[in-house]
Amino acid sequence: xxxxxxxxxxxxxxxxxxxxxxxxxxxxxxxxxxxxxxxxxxxxxxxxxxxxxxxxxxxxxxxxxxxxxxxxxxxxxxxxxxxxxxxxxxxxxxxxxxxxxxxxxxxxxxxxxxxxxxxxxxxxxxxxxxxxxxxxxxxxxxxxxxxxxxxxxxxxxxxxxxxxxxxxxxxxxxxxxxxxxxxxxxxxxxxxxxxxxxxxxxxxxxxxxxxxxxxxxxxxxxxxxxxxxxxxxxxxxxxxxx
Amino acid sequence: xxxxxxxxxxxxxxxxxxxxxxxxxxxxxxxxxxxxxxxxxxxxxxxxxxxxxxxxxxxxxxxxxxxxxxxxxxxxxxxxxxxxxxxxxxxxxxxxxxxxxxxxxxxxxxxxxxxxxxxxxxxxxxxxxxxxxxxxxxxxxxxxxxxxxxxxxxxxxxxxxxxxxxxxxxxxxxxxxxxxxxxxxxxxxxxxxxxxxxxxxxxxxxxxxxxxxxxxxxxxxxxxxxxxxxxxxxxxxxxxxxxxxxxxxxxxxxxxxxxxxxxxxxxxxxxxxxxxxxxxxxxxxxxxxxxxxx
Ligand SMILES: Nc1ncnc2c1ncn2[C@@H]1O[C@H](COP(=O)(O)OP(=O)(O)OP(=O)(O)O)[C@@H](O)[C@H]1O
Ligand SMILES: [Mg+2]
Numbered sequence: 001x002x003x004x005x006x007x008x009x010x011x012x013x014x015x016x017x018x019x020x021x022x023x024x025x026x027x028x029x030x031x032x033x034x035x036x037x038x039x040x041x042x043x044x045x046x047x048x049x050x051x052x053x054x055x056x057x058x059x060x061x062x063x064x065x066x067x068x069x070x071x072x073x074x075x076x077x078x079x080x081x082x083x084x085x086x087x088x089x090x091x092x093x094x095x096x097x098x099x100x101x102x103x104x105x106x107x108x109x110x111x112x113x114x115x116x117x118x119x120x121x122x123x124x125x126x127x128x129x130x131x132x133x134x135x136x137x138x139x140x141x142x143x144x145x146x147x148x149x150x151x152x153x154x155x156x157x158x159x160x161x162x163x164x165x166x167x168x169x170x171x172x173x174x175x176x177x178x179x180x181x182x183x184x185x186x187x188x189x190x191x192x193x194x195x196x197x198x199x200x201x202x203x204x205x206x207x208x209x210x211x212x213x214x215x216x217x218x219x220x221x222x223x224x225x226x227x228x229x230x231x232x233x234x235x236x237x238x239x240x241x242x
Numbered sequence: 243x244x245x246x247x248x249x250x251x252x253x254x255x256x257x258x259x260x261x262x263x264x265x266x267x268x269x270x271x272x273x274x275x276x277x278x279x280x281x282x283x284x285x286x287x288x289x290x291x292x293x294x295x296x297x298x299x300x301x302x303x304x305x306x307x308x309x310x311x312x313x314x315x316x317x318x319x320x321x322x323x324x325x326x327x328x329x330x331x332x333x334x335x336x337x338x339x340x341x342x343x344x345x346x347x348x349x350x351x352x353x354x355x356x357x358x359x360x361x362x363x364x365x366x367x368x369x370x371x372x373x374x375x376x377x378x379x380x381x382x383x384x385x386x387x388x389x390x391x392x393x394x395x396x397x398x399x400x401x402x403x404x405x406x407x408x409x410x411x412x413x414x415x416x417x418x419x420x421x422x423x424x425x426x427x428x429x430x431x432x433x434x435x436x437x438x439x440x441x442x443x444x445x446x447x448x449x450x451x452x453x454x455x456x457x458x459x460x461x462x463x464x465x466x467x468x469x470x471x472x473x474x475x476x477x478x479x480x481x482x483x484x485x486x487x488x489x490x491x492x493x494x495x496x497x498x499x500x501x502x503x504x505x506x507x508x509x510x511x512x513x514x515x516x517x518x519x520x521x522x523x524x525x526x527x528x529x530x531x532x533x534x535x536x
Contacts, residue, residue, distance in 0.1 A: 058420055
């Protein structure tokens with residue numbers, strides 16, 4: 001499948017999320033094009049998770065536009081957003097610990113009806129994360145943190161999403177596990193799924209992503225390109241939100 | 243020896259009935275975070291259907307009891323609980339007391355305050371001889387009915403696509419929705435299952451008593467709820483075992499306590515509950531899953 005690089009996958013404009021009247025995300029606008037990996041970085045409490053949860057309507061949000069390939073997501077329930085093609089791997093990768101790895105993966109494909117495509121995708125996920133095939137029958141709760149993260153990503157991929165959104169996939173992982181996850185994200189992107197990734201690892205994210213938004217106190221304060229990855233002074237400034 | 247065996251079988255049968263009641267309550271709590279006290283009035287509704295329709299046609303009575311139970315279960319959600327989805331489990335429990343009392347008054351208005359009597363499955367009230375033992379047929383049927391339903395629920399939850407989704411919704415409702423699992427469907431399926439289980443409880447209890455009144459289902463639900471709490475409301479299997487334990491203990495206390503002490507059996511069950519909850523505040527089986535929900 002050839003992808004036109006200027007095709008909008010996700011368009012978000014004027015997004016607001018507030019908890020009990022206290023704003024967490026204010027007037028946020030960003031987009032993801034086909035074939036892109038887009039990053040969002042920012043300090044703790046900047047509103048990164050709230051942004052993702054607001055986009056999929058898992059928390060109450062308002063916006064002028066939130067659309068996936070032109071389809072308005074704003075009035076949809078979270079499950080409808082997922083079925084429209086936006087898969088979110090939440091922060092802390094909530095896998096179902098008592099269910100087997102295989103059953104967890106099966107839950108990712110809830111909305112799929114194309115058996116052939118699903119079998120192909122499952123093979124691909126097992127190639128991407130061989131440990132999942134090895135431990136398929138184990139209760140998912142027994143996997144290590146890095147393995148659980150791989151399971152959560154694999155589970156999301158089995159929905160054959162148009163856009164894969166990841167909330168801090170490197171959180172709590174060892175350096176090798178982080179590399180595994182980042183390498184997988186690059187292959188996912190290369191295979192044609194657009195990726196929106198929220199991260200704390202600024203350098204690695206800016207270097208890999210087509211474009212990285214810096215979020216501070218619920219607003220985008222900077223947009224960085226891969227060229228900025230080695231400018232540590234700039235990254236530091238982005239982070240401290242000065 | 244024979245009375246001992248008979249009393250153990252009776253206790254197993256009582257345990258089986260309360261296990262069904264507790265399982266229905268536990269399933270609903272898992273998915274909706276609703277400890278539904280009004281489950282009692284679902285049982286009562288099914289019991290009225292059995293008692294009133296049985297003289298006309300027994301298959302119709304069985305079907306009517308299941309339909310009434312499922313309908314009540316879905317309707318109380320549609321009318322009340324649905325509007326409280328974001329509320330705490332405590333608020334939901336209080337609301338369910340309200341629904342329970344409202345339905346009891348409705349039954350009084352429709353069927354009268356007095357007991358309505360009628361024979362449900364009279365063939366089961368006889369005793370049978372098994373190897374020299376005189377066993378109550380109903381006790382055996384109750385045990386078989388419970389076993390069949392429990393196995394069916396188990397296979398549904400662990401082997402079917404939809405059952406897996408119900409388990410996911412029970413473990414983490416928001417995460418399940420983010421994966422595309424339809425929340426409305428999961429809730430309806432769960433309420434439907436609890437309705438079927440309530441109808442089964444109503445069948446055994448009406449066959450036993452041959453009578454129904456507006457508060458008929460309260461006791462089974464109270465003990466089912468207690469069983470579910472002891473076993474750990476968060477674990478479906480736990481609720482089941484807890485319900486069984488309560489029914490089993492109640493029945494044995496009834497048989498073995500010296501006459502005159504019979505009134506204390508309920509107090510003894512509560513004492514047992516207090517002791518269990520002091521030792522394991524989240525229920526006997528809660529420990530292993532405590533972390534999964536964070
Ligand atoms: N459920 C909630 N209720 C109330 N306030 C919340 C809730 N979730 C987040 N917040 C607040 O909203 C703000 C943004 O939180 P959010 O989780 O989106 O930040 P984040 O950028 O993802 O942080 P981190 O890097 O620590 O994950 C914070 O001030 C947080 O305390
Ligand atoms: Mg976050």
